[in-house]
Amino acid sequence: CLCYLSVQPLHNLRQMDLSYSVNLKELPDLSTAINLRKLILSNCSSLIKLPSCIGNAINLEDLDLNGCSSLVELPSFGDAINLQKLLLRYCSNLVELPSSIGNAINLRELDLYYCSSLIRLPSSIGNAINLLILDLNGCSNLLELPSSIGNAINLQKLDLRRCAKLLELPSSIGNAINLQNLLLDDCSSLLELPSSIGNATNLVYMNLSNCSNLVELPLSIGNLQKLQELILKGCSKLEDLPININLESLDILVLNDCSMLKRFPEISTNVRALYLCGTAIEEVPLSIRSWPRLDELLMSYFDNLVEFPHVLDIITNLDLSGKEIQEVPPLIKRISRLQTLILKGYRKVVSLPQIPDSLKWIDAEDCESLERLDCSFHNPEITLFFGKCFKLNQEARDLIIQTPTKQAVLPGREV
Template sequence: MAESSVFFFANSLLAKFDSSHIYEASLDIGVYVHFQSIKESLLCIKAWLQKADRKKERIYLTQLLLREIKNVLYDAQNVLDEFEYERLRNEVVNAHVNSITKCITGTLAEVEEQHINQLRIILQKQKFLLVLDGVGNEDPLKWSELRNLISSGMEGSKVLVTTRSHSTASMMGTIPSHTLKCLTMEDSLSLFQNIAFREGEEKKFPDLVKVGREIVNTCGGVPLAITSMGRRLYSNSQMHICKFMGDFWDFPINNPFLLELRLSYDQMPSHLKHCFEIFSLYPDDFVFHSSEVASLWAALGLLPSPNKYETLIDVANQCLLELMSRSFLQEFVNFGTSYYFQIHNLVNDLARYIAKDDCHMASTNIRKVSKNVQHLSFAKDDLHSNYFTTKSVIRTILFPIEGVGASSEAFLSMCMSRCKYLRVLDLSDSTYETLPSSTGKLRHLRFLSLERNEKIKRVPDSICKLYNLQVLNLVGCTKLEKLPKGLRNLVSLRQLGITTKEPVLPENDIAYLNSLEILNIESCENLKSLFVGVKLPTLRTLTVTKCGSLESLPLDLNHFPRLETLLVDNCEYLDLTNGYDDLNSNLRLKAIHLHSLPQLLTLPSWLQESTNTLLSLIIVDCKNLEVLPEWLSTLSFLGSFGMINCPKLMFLPNDIHRLTALGYLRIEGCPELCRKCQLQVGEYWSKISHINQIFIDEPEDLKQY
């Protein structure tokens, strides 16, 4: 609901005001009293909303009043952003004045506990009944782990799984499952009335009882939907019930699935509602990647603060998994440390309806939007002439569709001059040759993308004054002659994407970025080496793509202690064994994707050191890959394994059947290996038949039949 959104907003701002560095800095520059005044106003707003919620007295504030309250909170956030900018600027200036040149390299050691092994010991030879009710998890890896745990030395175990998901039921294997059926109309009415009214209270509301059948019919016999509707009515007054009925019929619900989602949305925590609403800025059938979504949510301040051993990426992934569990996401593909997913068109309609006051995707039908819109996206290049008022409150500008970007200089000028509070500026696929130096005045900016801007030759050095910037994406800027000077000043940067003609990257500057978690290096054709002696202690994901001159990529635990995901693609001369002769990497990688590497004849031996951590291994278009090492069978946690277009690959490791955690196997474009893995008849079939999801390309000579 709108009130809970305001409460979450106020609460998140209060948390920032209470932080120690804000307190100390406000004292230093003499604004402590002013900050306390703002804080007291926020506390009043929070207390008022909290009191209404505690008393269970439903208050339907007018949209105008809610908007005014939200505007006050936005103003408070803008003040705090300005203050945070000045604090970071002072830190950077002081660092230069004091000649601080040492990069923080220490990180807290990750605490790894072997709970699963302990649980196996405890449960060994025990008899038990485990009931998993209403299961909706469709991740085959999780079910494989559960089956392995249950079967490890235990006898007489019984597991009962109930689910409405046919795909979940199909993955149960030997675990008995029962697919839940919808309630009858008679049972649905009985459940609804039992929850909605105290005993005998339904007599007070005969009109509502009469329309109860229609409400229940819309629920389609789904107990969750019926229960949710009943709880919303319980103990409310006649006036509130009438209001509830208006809300219920306000949204054009025409199927029970969408109704259940709407009710599930209403029951979400406030931060998750905000995150879901941002999807309304994207077109139907859009393919999302988790890291991009996480960066956008973080830039807009929608995520709760991470715990001690978490980052915002971890928090964002938890939000995505929760949305998936609530059936808001589909086509969800897990690559160990990241996810691809889509949103059903009906769900996207729901997001657009709910977020219509704050989010807008521009179309040819509407050329002007409400002055209160905070987040704006464009589906075409010619739709942005009249979208900005003199003092725009817009915080997000997106061009989400690949190939569609901005070209108008007037549009760019308006962004710089009128959108003072921009937090997200995505100019992907645009056609500008340069950015104005005034870009460096967007103090609130957290996210700046020029991805696939193939004409830009220069990025002003002034962007390195954007001390709040968390994402800078220059990938695909193939004419960019050099990177802006002063990258080390971007002290808040979490994600950096680079394309440049320079033969050497400013690695010392990059090493100063103590919050950097994702680094994407693409189309740096003159680059021959990377990271010789450079430490990146916070880096979790490294992508190196289309670097045709790159010859070596030495990586080790000392220099990359938190590295989890490595993707190397289309590097013609890269030898992954080069530079590792006297080096023990000891990396703890979770996902490895190797694409288009002609030098790859077998997997480099240093990958073996990720035996106890690797979850996903994908090999694509490695034309000279001939053999897989036998140690591959020791990757005990490997959940997904793909080999695509590796025509010389003919054999699997002998002990591949020992990969009991493997839930996803794909083999395509490997003719002889595909023949050996054919269903029932292939010589390898008995060793891979335990895998839940198997995709084996049919050999060419069999396709004609």
């Protein structure tokens, strides 16, 4: 009973766990709990506010308020100088943090995942110089980050995924010299990255997937020599990438569905995996033959691919989905390292010609005109998808059934 707590001395209390107390609306006076280290109130969905004395808990290290969906505001953190972890996931009615959050100079992790009513952070957040992780994923009403965020020089992970109203990052972000992971997936209003991003030279992972208004990247990304993964999938307005740079550590570059990208990206000769499906790229430079680590190349088929024979020995995944041509190009059998062939929705194709023995995956779902398989499958690890290919003749169906495969899907009708 919390009434009992309110009249007992709490000097020796180190941890209090009231998680899932769904009817709890307020806490008793905890001002005497001067040695409280950990307070867990996760999923106390009726809790509206915390007592002001929380801010005086000078020894409090962990405060877990995840799932306190009725919480509207937080008290002052005036003396909570030892607070290291503040968890506020799914506090969907929380509009702002108190400016006193800056007094929590030992804060390591601030988790605001899906605080969907949060509009901005106080500028005092920059005083949290020991902050390592700032999670704002799903803060769909967040308009901006304060420029003081650049003072958080020990920040290692900044998660801004699904911050759909965020227009830009402050130029001070370049001061976060220890930043390793920058996640901006689905920031659909983001127009650009500041050139100062090139100063964040410890970046290892940067994800800008579905930043549908992003037109270009700054030339300064050429300074990110520790960057290993750059994900730009679905950046549908991205027209070009910087030239005359070479990101030495880049391992994976994903540009799938960057539908306006026409020029082949040459931002790293050390890249191992290059994803280009859904782009408008129709030329491949000869220099790609000398890229020593290139092991995976995913491309969409284009009509003059045959004019670039040097790439036929490099492509591992080829996407022909949605094409209006009437036959699978014969050059398929010349792509010696081909592992994945995507024909999904290839509605006019009638037959599938001979394919390379290297193939491990065929997705021909919804190829509604496909009748014949003029080929054989020799790789026992192959996966075959022929769902909704209702015109497949019996010979083709027998071939699929009799072929040793990892998995096979035949056309069928709902019963």
